[in-house]
Amino acid sequence: MRIITLLLCSMTAVFYGQATYTSANFASVGDSFYITTPEPSALQLDYTVTGAGIAWDYSALVPQTQELIAWSNPNDSGYKTVWCFLNGFFFNCNSQFNANFNLANTATDGLVLQGFGLTNVVNHLNKTNAALQNKMIGAQVTLNGTTVPFVVSYTDPDDLYQFPMNFGDTATQPFAINANLSSFGFPVQIQSTGQRTNLVEGWGTLVTPFGSFANVLKLKSTLVQTTTITVDGTPQTTTTTTVSYQWFDPAHKIPVLEASGNLVNNQWVPTTVRFMDIQRCLTPQAAFAYVPVQPDFNPTNNGVTVNFVNLSSNYMASSWDFGDNTPLSTLENPSHTFVCPGLQEVTLTVTNTFCEPDQVNTFTIPVFVSDSQNAFTTSVTVTDTQLSADRTLTGTTYQWLDCDNNNAPIPNATGQVFTPTADGNYAVQLSTNGCVAVSDCYPFAALGNTGFTQGNSRLVPNPTTGVFSITGAASAQIQKIVVWDLLGKPVANSTDISHLAAGWYMVQWETDEGVFHQKIIKQ
Incomplete structure (x- = not known):
């Protein structure tokens, strides 16, 4: 009887110890969470331990930076119209869009790829009872100061998760995406194919600085990806294998811990660790980038628009000084039109108002606006x-x-x-x-009353390689010749200027009729 009782207790523990994570447990529109990245020492810990009934303890992680991630309605991302247009949904745009996407999140505020800029990069997903699929990426593409919306649809969606998750579940799904930017003036094509294998390889308890979780599942997600980037007809192909370990608790809508890295010579090398957290008072770190990376003044637009990407951490408020005496901006990722070429010192100030007192940090980058068309010439x-x-x-x-x-x-x-x-x-x-x-x-050299009516007098040949002569009525009885350079300095006193540098000069000569001037070009 004692053996039977122990066996029943053991079976009960196993039954209740294994969680099930469904699509209803995962994030929905309007959810937002603080995600903390710990100090680099976190990369030295072992995240590969797995199995049944494991007690994972990562309470020693030290928070360093923090960000707020949000899940939004894809109708609000700004890419619906472009997607419908590209797919020919002119009269049924709303129904088609809503049938394909019901969740969105920001992949990155901005990045620079092959010399052009992408900002406001948004994943468009579809969550069902069976899976969470990434189906389309929207971004703002910046070229020559002009920004336009751009979307890329997966030809085969990326199945991020399968639902419900249970210990021992495994699934492998292919994905494919192809982006051709030639129509935007970029001679760039990006093609990526591969497969994602998800294995729910462990269950047990977990401790992080956020708290203790008594009922978690551990997912191993392996992404094998081959990417070919073709620039000006020259392709370059790379294949990478990324492994991400994620811990799920049915009481929380996103992974409570995630450790990702790459397989290098069959060895997993962690690159990032993140965990769900509470809001903390952490020292703000200001940083930003901008696109286009080489802004050039456009005379047609009477300026050049630069998109700024806030890469700061641990902040709640932003203030931008664009260095051109224009009003400050408090937008997180502003666009600014520079109306003058030259060097501008752009300064970002970020503040963590959650701290008491507020903590502030600044970051300055010199932004040079070129004038390739010489619109601001002073000649x-x-x-x-x-x-x-x-x-x-x-x-x-x-x-x-x-x-x-x-x-x-x-x-x-x-x-x-x-x-x-x-x-x-x-x-x-x-x-x-x-x-x-x-x-x-x-x-x-101002001309006298007769100077403006010097008639048929000419300097020939003009341009000249060295020696010229004065012809016409005003050439009679020349008394004096002076040749002046651009600085008003006399450089010759005869019709032989072969010793002078190439350029243009002013020739002055005196006759009985007055003083005369003409320009001559020395080749």
Whole structure:
């Protein structure tokens, strides 16, 4: 009788010790959880121990960073319209979309891939009584300062979990996804295929810094993935095997502990450890990235839009200073339009208001906005009669300056074109979008009353390789010749300029009829 009693007790313990985890236990729309990543020492622990009735104790994990993950309605992700359009669902978009997706979460706020930027990357999933499938990824693609929505559907969904989970269950499912970005101007194609094998390999109790769990299942998820990235027609293929150990408690809607890593020479090497947690006062760490990584001013748009990705941890509030005297932004992942080229010091300040007192951290990155089209040029074209600023951007204002008078503004000289009334050196102050710049000083030799009517006189040949001559009426009885460079310095006093560097020069000559000027180009 005693043996029978012990056997019954043992069978009862086994029966009640093994949990069952169903789709109803898993997260739904509106759920959110704090996930903590412990200090790197966590990677030294053994997460492979498994079997029946195991007591896993990871209470020694030391929290380091924390994030809030949320599960949302895929209708709110911003990618429904694009998905329906690409699949031809013009009149039944809502019904088709809702039939395919009922859950979404953010995969990453942003990343840079093959030189272009992806932001707001969102997984679109479908949870049923039998499985949780990842079926589509939506992202914002940034190219040349322009951001557009982009979706990639799995041709074979990735079955993340099978339901219900019971000890000993195993399942292997293939997956495939293919993204061709050529239509967006990126000569990039990404193809990924593989299979995921899920094995519920253990059950028992678990302890983490969050608490004790008396009834958990341990899932081993093995992902074998072959990815081919083709850039400009050149493919590069890699195959990786990732193993993730996850502990599930039916009382909680996500894994209460997860340790992931890669198989390297048949040896599992952990790379990340995360556990479900309470909100904690942890030191904030500010960090961010931005796309495009090489922003370039676009004259058509009169600026360039840069998307900033907040990579900070342990924070509840953000403040962005874009370094261009524009108002601060408190958005988590803002977009900002820079209207001037040049270097801007962008600073992110994050605050953990859960702490008492608040804890603050800042991070600064210099963002350089190029001007490949030279829209903000400060060059000036000088003719025989006037100076003309080359910048033509809409809204530009001009103020001509007298370089020989400490750059004093010249009254009423506020047009793009300026006609001096006296010899001298002149510059122009340009203001576009509130960005002010001053050109170099340009020499100008003002013409006398006869100078503007020098008739048929010409410098020939022009351009010249060295020696030129003066033809026409004004060439009679030349008394003096002076050749000036761009800085207003006399560099020659004859018609032979073969010793001068290539460029353009101003030739001045005196005759009985007056003083004359013409531009000549030395090749």
